[in-house]
Amino acid sequence: MSLRSQFAVTVGKSSQWFLRTFLKGGSSLPGKIALKIDPKILQHLAKDYEVVVVTGTNGKTLTTALTVNILKQEVENVVTNPTGANMEQGIVSTFLQAKGKKGERKFAVLEIDEASLSKVTKYIQPKLFLFTNIFRDQMDRYGEIYTTYKLIVDGAKNAPDATILCNGDAPIFNSVATINPRKYYGFNHQKDGEFIAHHNTDGILCPKCQHILHYKMITYSNLGKYYCPNCDFKRPELDYKLTELTDMTNHSAHFIIDHEAYGIEVGGMYNVYNALAATAVAKHYGVSPEKIRAGLAYDEKVFGRQEVIQIDDKKCTLVLVKNPVGLNQVIDMIGLAPQPLSLVSLLNANYADGIDVSWIWDGNHEAFAQMDIPQVIVGGDRHTDMALRMKVAGIAEDKLLEIEDIPSVIDQIKKLPTKNVYILATYTAVLQLRKELANRHYIKGGM
Structure with missing residues (x-):
């Protein structure tokens, strides 16, 4: 580590201690200070970690929390940013407070803002990217959905060997080729029918021929088993499948993923997607169904979710x-x-x-x-x-x-x-x- 990096770490950790001790907060400021001293500080802080990045419009925070809960059943040290400080300075602050023993396997599961992803991946090399979804969100910050998707694809390009694990039910994630290899998760819980998305839905034009997409099954918005009736564009084969939604209330859900039964203690279809995404990450790393069940069942509500x-x-x-x-x-x-x-x-x-x-x-x-x-x-x-x-x-x-x-x-x-x-x-x-x-x-x- 260079003297500059050592100084940045020392000052960052000192400011973190001060803010927590006397002001009871400050999740991003220490990272901001450390970055001012050494803009490449992440390169040093993240070098010993297996980094999993979670990005997308909705579901980042809960998906990250569920993934962390599952991986903690397998690995003792999992670093994460639970307060949602998901821009570059927040990621630096996350690593500044990390603790671990020499020689142990260390994971970092990081929620990262779509527009910040390419800034972060200049200095860290994730092994896995998890893409949740892309919906219209804060037009003044992100622009249209295809602009947002380009931001995260460009961020993933900085780590070309990392796999992109993405929501196969979202047409946008199959709209352009990527340097990174891809795997897909999604829903296969209903018999095929014939549907068209609601008229006020974004992202339902075929990227090949601009025809309106049709669906054999829709979960919500533009997510589902899509296909183009005018060309060969369709949902890719899923690597991880939810095949049955057995029960869903306002505060819980139970479902079958790849022949195994799981449950979560939050309600809503959107949260079942979050659980499916976290399960897909776990299966990618070979975590057993028993440990996945234990991680998903961990009932600690996440900030504002x-x-x-x-x-x-x-x-x-x-x-x-x-x-x-x-x-x-x-x-x-x-x-x-x-x-x-x-x-x-x-x-x-x-x-x-x-x-x-x-x-x-x-x-x-x-x-x-x-x-x-x-x-x-x-x-x-x-x-x-x-x-x-x-x-x-x-x-x-x-x-x-x-x-x-x-x-x-x-x-x-x-x-x-x-x-x-x-x-x-x-x-x-x-x-x-x-x-x-x-x-x-x-x-x-x-x-």
């Missing part, structure tokens, strides 16, 4: 939402929950959320009007936009309460008429809410 928080007598389920496809999956999941229930929707438009909030109009808020929801609270910086969206969706004005600031939202949650409450929030709204809940001692820490 159906995280249950008790606020006095209210059982509040906090869910991060950030784009129309993810929102619609959350709405479908809430539809499985016992009713009546109350709803809170917190909308911010900071840089980390995406400043364009027009995506809320593509979410199926109309479904809420069909549920037994006696009270809806809308809050956050763009509460006015969300209030209008709810009214247009059919939520009666006498059921709708508009509150801007988070402390007042929490006060009102305590007065809601039902015990069960679902809180949907954009990223910075989740941070603000959790910070205030930590200040009031409803949870530990703000992250």
Whole structure:
């Protein structure tokens, strides 16, 4: 290690200790400081690790957590970034706090932001890339879905020998050739039929001939067993298959993958995909079904991913939402929950959320009007936009309460008429809410 790298590590670790000891936080700043001193610091920090990278629009955080839980059944030392600090400085901070013994096998399972991937892979050489999906998300940051896909493919090119393990049900992952070898996971749980995706769905044109894709089975959005009726473009053969969805509720799911039964303690089809992705990684590394089951069953809710928080007598389920496809999956999941229930929707438009909030109009808020929801609270910086969206969706004005600031939202949650409450929030709204809940001692820490 060069003197410059040694100095960067020392300063980075010292700042990490200071921030944790005195300010109770700071997940990315130590990495930012270390990078200023040595821009190539990742090259040194990651050199002894088997690196697995998880990237894509939705599902990165939970897929990463599930993968880590499974691999920990097999390997003692697994480094990860659980707070979602998934840009370059966050990855550096993750390695700065890593501990391990000399000579042991060390894994790093890293959630990495799509736009940051190529910056990170300049200095580390992952052995495996996991691509979850590509949906329209924060247009001001990522652009169209094909722009986002190019970002992650370019990032993977920096490690050409690494395998890309991708969602075979997503047509975009089969749209262009890659330098990297590819494997696919997906759903094969229904008999073939004949379907076309909803008209308001992105990514459903054949990349070869631009004809509208057809499906023999659709799970949600543009995911499923696709084919082009006008040319030979179709879903590739799957290496890892979910063949049966035996049970799904608002808080759990059970399924069969490659003849083995598994379960998770979160609800929704989108989370079954996350579990399938994590299982595919485990099978790629030869982890036994017993250990995969133990890892998936580990019931520790991840930051903002159906995280249950008790606020006095209210059982509040906090869910991060950030784009129309993810929102619609959350709405479908809430539809499985016992009713009546109350709803809170917190909308911010900071840089980390995406400043364009027009995506809320593509979410199926109309479904809420069909549920037994006696009270809806809308809050956050763009509460006015969300209030209008709810009214247009059919939520009666006498059921709708508009509150801007988070402390007042929490006060009102305590007065809601039902015990069960679902809180949907954009990223910075989740941070603000959790910070205030930590200040009031409803949870530990703000992250």
